[in-house]
Amino acid sequence: MSFLEIRNVDKFYGAMQALAGVSLSIPKGSFVTLLGPSGSGKTTLLKILAGFEGVSGGEILHSGRDITDLKPEKRNFGLVFQGYALFPHMSVFDNVAYPLKVRRKTRDEIAARVAAILDLVHLGALSRRKPHELSGGQQQRVALARALVFEPDLLLLDEPMSALDKKLRVELQDQLRDIHHRLGTTFINVTHDQEEAMHMSDMIAVMNHGRIEQFDTAHRLYRRPNSRFVADFVGKSNIFDGVTQSRGAAAEFVADGFRLSLPREAKAVSEIVIRPEDIRIARADCAGGAAGDIRLEGTVAASTYSGDRALYSIALPGGRTLLTYGSAREGALEPGVPVAVAFDTKDCILLH
Ligand SMILES: Nc1ncnc2c1ncn2[C@@H]1O[C@H](COP(=O)(O)OP(=O)(O)O)[C@@H](O)[C@H]1O
Ligand SMILES: [Mg+2]
Structure with a gap:
């Protein structure tokens, strides 16, 4: 019996089916990400776990207990949702203390727990500020502290980083992973960003049209996708x-x-x-050329130089293009340059 069991959950909004037969077993203490394009049902599933939405079919078990119809406040889950904003008139301290006040903790216990959790999210020095005196990243960390301060059994995060710029997002991803590691609480995070999912998660559930396409480690999703959708959505x-x-x-x-x-x-x-990094590329006029079980000829259609390497789009005869990486030590190859590309049978992922 897993910590959290989602069994065959369906969800209809009128005639519109948002979830279709969703089943997942979530191990205690894991960091699980729901990954999928916009509209695939991620938020719906998270709202059902939080208790904000009912199911149309199926059940949710928490440590063996059926919680499908349990009220949100009875679940002891922490939430960081889009639009689940901080209280604007309250200080950072009071925002974070709020769930403890609701739970009627003593003044001393509140002071100690809030101080500890603010330290964990590196906001100890800003506890007297109001939300509007904080950056977007700091506000998200306050929301995180508020969701964790009462030691929830499960933390649910709905795209908490989507409004932040790239650099801040990566910083917060690292912090979130570190916090997860220290607390050992089970985290379920939602994102449409596959890099974020791969960076942070123990397990990723790839969602598409209200279904789970695959529930696996990042490595298995990348090397052993079980569908075209997963192969296409996770990585290049x-x-x-x-x-x-x-x-x-x-x-x-x-x-x-x-x-x-x-x-x-x-x-x-x-x-x-075939993943781009498994394809070798050489100029057609280069002596040894590109070696591999399968060799194709083409021309450079486009290149993106990133310092350490270049990503090429190679036009093949017949009209299709192929993505591959090449060394960029001498600069990227120019569009129009004839090239040979090659890859090995053993690196090909077979879909049935
Ligand atoms: N309250 C609602 N009423 C009707 N349709 C909804 C409602 N909430 C979500 N949907 C629809 O359900 C599908 C899944 O939505 P959602 O769970 O928000 O997806 P995601 O979070 O993956 O972007 C979408 O087609 C969306 O339009
Ligand atoms: Mg959503």
Whole structure:
């Protein structure tokens, strides 16, 4: 029995189905992220966990107890939601103390707990300020402190960093991970940003159209996606459509421009995925060229230089393009330069 069990949850808003058969087992103490595009049902699932929305079907168990219809205030969950703002007229201290006052803690206990949690989010020095005297990142840390101060069983975060600029977002991601590590509380975070999800989470649930596509570690999502959607949404990818043809006892995947021998155990493969970093690139006029089981010729269509390397879009005959990284020691290759690209069978991810 997991700490939190989401069993076959459906949610309809009128005729519109926002969640369809969602099941997840969330281990105690884990950092889980719900990742998916806008409209995929992330906030709906979080609101159901918080108790703000009921389910249309299915159930939620917390440590074996059915909490599907339990009121939000009976759940002891901490919330950092979009638009779940700080109290503007209260100081940082009073904002964070609020959940403890509601729970009728003593003055001394409140003072001690608020001081400890403000230290944890590095806001100890700002406790007398009002929210409007804080930056966006600081306000989010106050919201986080307020959600954690009463030692919730579970912390629910709905895109807490989406309004912050990139640098602050990465800082707050690191802090959040550190706080999770120190407290050991179970965190469920929502984001549409796959980098954020991969950076912070023990496990990621990829959502699409109200369904869980895959629930896995970042590494498995990246190296072993079980659908085209996951391969495309998590990281950069090259996806080739094709057909599987048998060849005696063996089988081959036939795509536009190349063939690939499939391992014996492979079932009918409909697409292969190859990650950009698994593709080598060389100028067509370069002596050794690019080595690999599969070699293709093309021309540079576009390049993005980032100092340590360049990301290339390579135009292949037949009209499709391929993403790959190359060394940028001598600068990026110019558009129009003829190149050879190559990759190995072992690096191809097979989709069925
Ligand atoms: N209160 C509501 N009434 C009707 N439809 C809703 C409501 N809330 C969300 N939806 C719809 O449910 C789907 C999932 O929404 P949401 O859970 O907010 O997605 P996400 O958080 O992944 O962007 C969307 O199509 C959205 O328009
Ligand atoms: Mg949302």
